Amino acid sequence: MDITFDHVSYTYQAGTPFAGEGLQDISVTIHDGSYTAIIGHTGSGKSTLLQHLNALLKPTSGTVTIGDRQITSETSNKNLKPLRQQVGMVFQFAENQLFEQTVARDIAFGPKNFGVPEAKANALAEQMVTLVGLPASVLSQSPFDLSGGQMRRVAIAGVLAMQPSVLVLDEPTAGLDPAGRRDMMQLFAKLHREQHLTVVLVTHQMDDVADYADHVLVMDHGRLVKTGTPREIFADPVWLTANQLGLPKTTQMAMALQRRGFKFAELPLTTSALAAALLPQLPVKAGERDE
Template sequence: MDITFKNVSYTYQPGTPFQGIGLENINVTIPSGSYTALIGHTGSGKSTLLQHLNALLKPTSGVVQIGEREITPETNNKNLKAVRQKVGMVFQFPESQLFESTVQKDIAFGPQNFGVPEAEALERAKEMIELVGLPANVIDKSPFDLSGGQMRRVAIAGVLAMKPEVLVLDEPTAGLDPVGRREMMALFEKLHSEQGMTIVMVTHQMDDVANYADNVIVLEHGKLAKTGAPREIFADPDWLTEKQLGLPTTTQFAQALMRQGFVFDQVPLTEHELAALLAEQLPKKAGIGHE
């Protein structure tokens, strides 16, 4: 299910002294089955665009096409349930939205709200607990007795229990330690690679963009600045600096090596790419950097 923005603009509080432009004339497609990273400095419009993906916000002008459904300024809010079931949203710190007495009930709440019978929703909850890598014995525990990382997995399981085609993630690893962050990113990669789920992720972590995304959208001041594969986006360090964005750690390291005489046909983005290229060149550079 593609999601396409056609000349989409969004204005906050129009006609008031607080009027502000959230998005301006956005034309972009998030392809079905892609792993899309949405990047840009604070205030660039990322969260505003994110909320258009399942019609939490409707465009002030233009059209957002979600699969076969078109969302316009005139779209009736009462008829959006199907869209919101197909596009699951995980906001920052989703664990703050947990409220039920047990993990199973919390995960089952979303499907029941969309009309799934209670017995089926509770069974789905068991499946989702396994899918997100939680131990089976948490099922009857209060979510508030779990660790922060486990609570976040419960919240994500609640979204996945609605069987969305698209999973939208707003800074999904914010506040997690390095181990928790790696585990969370591995979960999303599994959903993408094994289940073919479309992933849309807002992040400030350029390493995650390089390691996982196959499509990148860059926003600046509510406008589309650039879109393309990660290698295209990271090919121009000066442009990224100008847009207040960084480079993946591996790419920064590779650039330092290039200043020492290493030559790369294309600058590596990931650790695996860099290791393979160094394995080819190190024997030839035996006199450089024995450490």
């Protein structure tokens, strides 16, 4: 399911003295099956763009086409449920959305609210808790008795139980330690790979963009200023700095190594690419090459 923005602008509190531009003339397509990262400094319009992906916000002008459904400023809120079932949203600190007495009831709540019979909703809860890497034993527990990382997985399981086609992630690793962040990002990569979900990720972590995304949108003051692959986006460090963006840590390390005499045909973005480029340049002890 493609999502296409056609000259979309959005004004907060339009028609009032407090009006402010949230998006300005955005035209872009997020393709079915892609893993798209949206980056930009704070206040650049990332979250505003995100909320148009399932009509939580509707454009002031222009059109957002989600699958076969067109959303304009005139679109009624009536009958948007199927669309919001197709596009699952995971917000920052998603665990704050938990409210039920048990994990099973929390995960099953969304499907039941969309008319799924209770038995099927409970079966979905069992499937999804396993899918996000939690033991089945947590289903009978209160979500508030779990660790922060486990609570976030429960919240994600609740979104996945809706069986969306698109998974939208707004800073999903905020507040997690490095190990928790790595585990969470690997979970999303697995869902993208094995469940064939379209993934849209808003992040400040350039390493995650390099490691997982195949398409990048760069936002600045409500405008879409650049699109491309991670390789294309990270090819110009001067431009990135001017737009208050950084490079992946691996690329920064490679640039430091360049200044010490190491050579790279192109600057590596990931640790595996850096290791592959460095290996032929490292000194070898006598006899090692023959072993």
